[in-house]
Amino acid sequence: MSNSSDNAIELQDMTCGFCSCMCDDINITVRDNEIVDTKNACEKAHSIFLHQRHPPTACQVDGQSVSLEQGIRAAAEILKKSQSPFVYGLGQTTTETQRAAVALADYIGAGIDCRATAASGHFTAAVQQHGQVTCSLGEIKNRADLVVFWNANPLETHPRLLQRIGNDSKHVVVVDDTNTATAKVADQFISLENQNNFLAIREIQSCLKNKNAPQSELPENVSPWSDFADQIINAKYGVIFVGTRAIESTAGYPFSAAILKLIRKLNQFTRFSCLPLHGQSNSAGAENVLTWQTGFPFGVELRQGYPEFNPVGCQLGTLLDQASIDVAVCVSGDPHAALTDHQIASLGRNVSLIRFCDGTTERELESNVSFGVAPFGISVAGSAYRFDGVPLPMRIATASHLQTREMVLQNIQSELESAQ
Numbered sequence: 001m002s003n004s005s006d007n008a009i010e011l012q013d014m015t016c017g018f019c020s021c022m023c024d025d026i027n028i029t030v031r032d033n034e035i036v037d038t039k040n041a042c043e044k045a046h047s048i049f050l051h052q053r054h055p056p057t058a059c060q061v062d063g064q065s066v067s068l069e070q071g072i073r074a075a076a077e078i079l080k081k082s083q084s085p086f087v088y089g090l091g092q093t094t095t096e097t098q099r100a101a102v103a104l105a106d107y108i109g110a111g112i113d114c115r116a117t118a119a120s121g122h123f124t125a126a127v128q129q130h131g132q133v134t135c136s137l138g139e140i141k142n143r144a145d146l147v148v149f150w151n152a153n154p155l156e157t158h159p160r161l162l163q164r165i166g167n168d169s170k171h172v173v174v175v176d177d178t179n180t181a182t183a184k185v186a187d188q189f190i191s192l193e194n195q196n197n198f199l200a201i202r203e204i205q206s207c208l209k210n211k212n213a214p215q216s217e218l219p220e221n222v223s224p225w226s227d228f229a230d231q232i233i234n235a236k237y238g239v240i241f242v243g244t245r246a247i248e249s250t251a252g253y254p255f256s257a258a259i260l261k262l263i264r265k266l267n268q269f270t271r272f273s274c275l276p277l278h279g280q281s282n283s284a285g286a287e288n289v290l291t292w293q294t295g296f297p298f299g300v301e302l303r304q305g306y307p308e309f310n311p312v313g314c315q316l317g318t319l320l321d322q323a324s325i326d327v328a329v330c331v332s333g334d335p336h337a338a339l340t341d342h343q344i345a346s347l348g349r350n351v352s353l354i355r356f357c358d359g360t361t362e363r364e365l366e367s368n369v370s371f372g373v374a375p376f377g378i379s380v381a382g383s384a385y386r387f388d389g390v391p392l393p394m395r396i397a398t399a400s401h402l403q404t405r406e407m408v409l410q411n412i413q414s415e416l417e418s419a420q
């Protein structure tokens with residue numbers, strides 16, 4: 001921290017929470033509890049840091065402003081009467097909040113999920129079956145000579161990622177169906193229809209098999225992926241980043257499983273890793289917290305008093321379609337992002353909605369109880385996980401007049417416990 005002459009304070013090496021890169025070298029200048037400048041932040045983060053507005057009210061019940069205590073009592077009352085509550089939206093918040101959300105779900109016997117859509121768990125489900133060779137951002141920066149972005153466009157989704165891995169000294173390949181912004185600056189672009197992702201990985205696998213086969217047994221038609229297979233085999237240290245479009249496609253699971261098996265195979269020849277490039281910050285934390293508290297990374301039912309893994313059924317969109325929940329607790333994020341209009345319409349009407357908003361990305365939505373909370377990434381201390389699974393500290397840049405999500409969740413649970 002350094003002070004300048006005009007009472008401005010520069011907070012150094014702050015962690016940015018606005019994408020899963022979680023850049024931890026951001027300098028933020030604060031004057032009179034307001035962010036006036038940043039250094040090292042990308043354009044997107046700089047704009048959020050400077051223009052973030054804290055929600056004006058601590059709480060609303062049925063659209064009317066009430067005190068926080070009244071809101072907590074109203075939320076507890078709704079949850080007490082609920083037969084089938086559901087807790088979701090665990091990204092873009094601290095690990096401490098995620099832990100409080102799991103504790104509340106456990107206490108009320110709710111289902112809980114951290115996925116935006118059922119499909120976003122494909123990669124994690126494949127990791128459970130096949131394991132994952134992983135690595136840290138530091139290893140990529142210092143050791144990798146080949147980086148592949150498969151259906152990932154970090155220049156738009158994770159603007160500083162290329163800079164942070166030191167892309168100038170590496171061969172960067174983009175495999176995608178569109179000539180994205182990242183593809184335009186990459187050393188090589190391989191155009192591939194998304195629907196052929198799985199087949200392409202199978203082709204690369206068979207090219208690798210042929211590497212060990214005698215020349216006479218090689219097929220006559222050499223695969224178009226043969227050169228790419230040579231490239232990855234000859235890398236000293238390679239990494240494949242898999243984007244959400246590949247993971248969340250209909251063939252997301254077989255593709256994820258195939259790429260994880262390919263990476264294992266590649267480690268017989270050289271050193272190779274694979275990382276999913278999730279958009280939301282601290283998605284990795286949500287899976288970690290759910291796993292260490294329940295034994296499962298997503299889609300967990302706690303209704304029976306013990307955790308049950310229900311990856312297909314325990315997902316907000318599915319549950320709204322089946323009309324099988326009566327209360328939804330949205331801890332973080334914007335429900336509009338992943339739900340259909342029909343599903344959105346049932347929230348707050350057929351299904352009571354308890355919602356937390358910090359003014360970052362949320363759109364208007366009819367809620368039974370809506371808590372205005374301190375903005376994540378600006379006014380909340382705690383920890384959060386980068387996409388490579390490294391936990392980082394989150395520090396407060398400007399103080400908020402509002403409570404944190406963690407505190408409100410804990411207070412709702414205390415209210416329920418005291419009513420017992």
Ligand code: SF4
Pocket residue numbers: 016017018019020021022023040041042043044045158159160161
């Ligand atoms: S790349 Fe992501 S984490 Fe880094 S400054 Fe930009 S939004 Fe923040």
